[in-house]
Amino acid sequence: MKVLKFGGSSVASSENIKKVLAIVEQASKNQKIAVVVSAFGKTTNALIEGANLASNKNEGYKEVLKKLEEHHFGVIKDLIPVQNQSAIISYVKQLFNHLETIYEGCFLLQELTPKTLAKISSFGELLSSYIIAKAANLSFETDYKDSRELLVASDNYLGAIVDFSTTNQNLQNYFNGDNKQVILLPGFVARTPEGKTTTLGRGGSDYTAAIIAAAVNADELQIWTDVSGMFTANPSVVKQAFPIPHISYQEAMELSHFGAKVIYPPTIQPVLKKEIPILIKNTFKPEEEGTLIAKETSNKKPVKGISHIENITLITLEGSGMVGIPGFSKRLFEALSFHNINIILITQASSELSICIGISDEDAAKAKDVIDETFEFEIHQQKVNPTVLEQDLCIIALVGDNMKNHQGLSGQMFSALGKNNVNIRAIAQGSTEKNISAVINKSDAKKALNTLHEQFFEEKTKQLNLFVTGVGNVGERFLAQLEQQKKFLKKNLKLNVRVIGLSNSRKMVFDESGIDLKNWKEALENGEPTSLEAFFNKTKDLNQRNSVFVDNTANQAVSEVYESYLRQSIGVVTCNKIACASLLDNYKTLKAVSRKYNAPFLFETNVGAGLPIIDTLKNLINSGDQVHKIQAVLSGSLNFVFNNFNENSTFHDVVEQAQKEGYTEPDPKIDLSGVDVARKILILARESGYDLELEDIAKNAFLPEESLNTTNNDDFYASLTKNEAHFQSIFKEANDKNCRLKYVAEFVDGKANVGLQHIPSDHPFYNLEGSDNIVLFFTDRYPENPLLIKGAGAGADVTASGIFADIIRIGNI
Structure with a gap:
């Protein structure tokens, strides 16, 4: 014999009850079964609500009663043919009339005792079990038995203690004498020795089923609910959670005590001593395996x-x-x-x-x-x-x-x-x-x-949750690269990288399950208005694990919010140089906050775009090396400009081409004035362990004052055209010496400078082509022949790849 219990969600509607009856009919084909049912979904709560309203002299209880009545009669009309409804409706109406009388008593006396509340609460199961039993009889032979005739318990009406000696004898006598294949009973209810209605408290219907299973030595107790077993975690909170196939009684009780709502811990007690297995099944997906609770399990995973x-x-x-x-x-x-x-x-x-x-x-x-x-x-x-x-x-x-x-x-x-x-x-x-x-x-x-x-169940796959601001050239390429490599990262690096939040200067969009990177433009366009504060607050409130803020802008205001993110243990990855080239105190604060809150702060792309310049420098310093001198061409845009500028071109046209191809900042004057290069050498000096401010770096400007003083791009480009002779003379002077023009950054023994230099043919910088960068590190270990890093140092693709690399570094921490 097996005992099947169906919870409130399983019998919440006539459609659900039809599924229950199909399961019962199938289960009863080869063996005798007892079926225990709960009240229709949310009925017990409504009954208690009505009782409280009535006892508080609130006539709202009448509306509660009306809705309950309508629902139950609606189920009858859906399940029972018209010709069979009369007697059932009449009986159910009697129960509701009785309930109404009790409510009226509470209303008049303004009193609600535990005894009365137990009586009121019992109506949910008494109604549901009667209606379901009558519906079942239309398809297969079913006996209906009121559990109050079998279960005897104390007069602690809202959590009665069962008299197992009397109850077990009653159950054994009844089931041994009833030959019907299916016996249907209400859960939750019992009677006192004096015959008064009492209830078994929270989880009472589960408890009823377990008491019956233990008394009759059932082969199995089945708990049918709306989930496919006990999960490794709450699936509404942890999307990756999955059903546990096998679990021990002790493990099930621990999980049930700690919030797993599938069963209530006392349910297990009656069957525990007799080692009757409990199977948790899904009424709406009966084909799924569910969870088997038994004395021992074959699954030896340490954490269940x-x-x-x-x-x-x-x-x-x-x-x-x-x-x-x-x-x-x-x-x-x-x-x-x-x-x-x-x-x-x-x-x-x-x-x-x-x-x-x-x-x-x-x-x-x-x-x-x-x-x-x-x-x-x-x-x-x-x-x-x-x-x-x-x-x-x-x-x-x-x-x-x-x-x-x-x-x-x-x-x-x-x-x-x-x-x-x-x-x-x-x-x-x-x-x-x-x-x-x-x-x-x-x-x-x-x-x-x-x-x-993630730590204990997901095969060491680490999820990174990205909050990305800036979707211009670099940002767009970054998102494209991420979409392209997403499957590769998951398969080969065990990294599940998701973009949860996305913003530009106007809109922002969030999706906790991950933004579809194939349609991010449409999603962002339909997003809500944004601000730096709003984006930060939303990111903070989502409180996702392994969160990373990604800044793809060159915006100072964005750089000023890094500390706020780091203090929330949200990592920061940025190609924006402003923060690391800001005041030394701010730079040190960001580093300290990153360490304190265990939040990575990575900015590889600040120098050399996708080249591993900063990472290499960090490895040198961390391993005990000391940097004495740095020589570098750090501006891909300036290198592009001077590699393409000659007597047959105009400076204006070459700069404009560099901007169109994405080599310069949105404001090209930042590159050409030397500010960008100064920031980069400052960052390298600071990462080498030296305390410098941006103002400490000597800048040898080659732009005319008129160009430096412009306030917008149109005026800037106009000044370049106006001063073409100046730029041609610079080119001619270098060309006459068989040299090439390179904008060089130098750091020597604690001092730094940037400026245009004539590079002779025997210098490592001479053959630097296109937009390439080159860095020479002279250290204790590389005193004569410097450590050299060379490669593409500008452009949206390589910058995006550098940001991507920093994301992967965080994933591997």
Whole structure:
């Protein structure tokens, strides 16, 4: 024999009930089955709502009753042919008339006792089971039995304690004497020895099914619900969560206690001793495997699931007067128990200086009053501090029978959380090591659950969540490269890189499941108005794990928000040089904040676009080398300009071509004035360990004053045309010496300069073509023959690839 229980969502509508009946008919073909049903979805809550309204003299209970009646009669009309409806409607109407009378009593007396509330609550199951049994009889033979005739329990009406001796005998006698293949019963309800209706409390229908299964030694207890088993984590929070095929009783109880809503822990108790397996199945996807709960499982993975409880308050009792004094814990727990305050988590340091307990938020105020009253004398004597409450917390728990046999699991757990700046307020772990619990901020719950699921269940695939601002030349190429390489990254590098947020100067768009990079332009155009503050706040509020802010702009205002992101443990990747070339104090602050909050701050593309210049320099410094001298051509745009400028071209046309091909900043004067190169050599000097400001760098300008003083691109280009003779004379002077013009940056023994130089044919810079960059590092290890890095140093594609490389670096951390 098997026992099948169907929850409220499974019987919420006539369509759902048809699915239930199909499952029952199939299951009953080869064996006898008992079917336990809950009230129609949300009916019990509505019944209680009506009771509270009535007892508060609010006639709104009549509307609640009307809606309940309409729903139940609607189900009857959908399931039962017209010719069979009369008797069923008549019986159901009697029940509703009885319910109405009870509500009227509550209304007149303005009173709602536990006994009355239990009576009212019982109507949901009594109605649903009767209607479903009558519908079932149309297709297959079904006996209907009121559970109150079999289950005997105490008069603790809202959470009755079952008299198993009487109940088990009743159940065995009944099922042994009933030959019907299907017997249908209401869950949740029982009777007192005096025959009064009582209820089994939260999860009561599951409990009813388990009691029956244990009494009749069933082969299996099946719990049919709206999910396909117990998941590795809450699938509505962790999209990658998946059903656990096999799990032990102990693991199931731990997960159920910590928020897995599929079953309620007491459900397992009656079947646990008899080792009756429990199968969790999906009413709406009956073909799926579900989860089998049994004594032992074949799956030896150390961690079976991750769960959490929200709305937790942490209460700390602390004081030097507690140390070495017996009885403090006893007094604390007795006081809370006397006031029916449930303790969810306990932790105490070996110093005995403090005890922390986790309780439900709704009990917090009462618990504080109780504890302060209990220890009033010690608090007055200043031996114990007044209790401290911390709210807006939650508990996350790692669960698994085999965790005790694997070293380092707690280390992995706390390391993964720490890397994502999830602050842990308290920790609890029993000696059985089946559960490691941590108290964290409620706002971090989603990030923590996804982080731990990634750590323990996702084959080491790391998810990076990008928030990208700037979709011009560089930004557009970056998104295209990411879309092209997305599958490669996932398959070969185990990186799942998603763009969650995207903005330009006008609009922003967010999608927690990842923006479709094939249609990002359309999505952004249909986005909402943006600002730097709005984009930051949205990014912060989403609180995604492994978050990275990507700046593809050359905007100073954008560079000024980096610190805000880093302080939220959101990494920053940027091709924008302004931040790292800003005041030294700001540069050092960004570096320090990055370290403090474990948020990567990468800016490889600040110098040399996609060339590994900064990364190479960091490796030199980190390995103990010392930089003495740097010589470099760091402007791809200036190198392009002077490689293409000659007596047969105009300076204006070459600069314009450089801008059109994406080699210059949007404002080409930034490149040609030397400011851009000065910023780059400043960044290299700072990364080498030297404290320099931008104003310390000598700049040998080649542009006329008139060009430097322009305020827009049109005036700037006009000045270049006007001063063509000046530029031709510069070219001629170099050409007459058989030299080439290169804009060179130098750093020597703590001092830096930038300027146009004549480069002879035997110099490494002479044959630098196109928009290439070149850097020579003279160090302790490379004193005579410098370390040389050379390659394309400008252009949207190579800059985008440099940003991409920084993203991958973060993924590999």
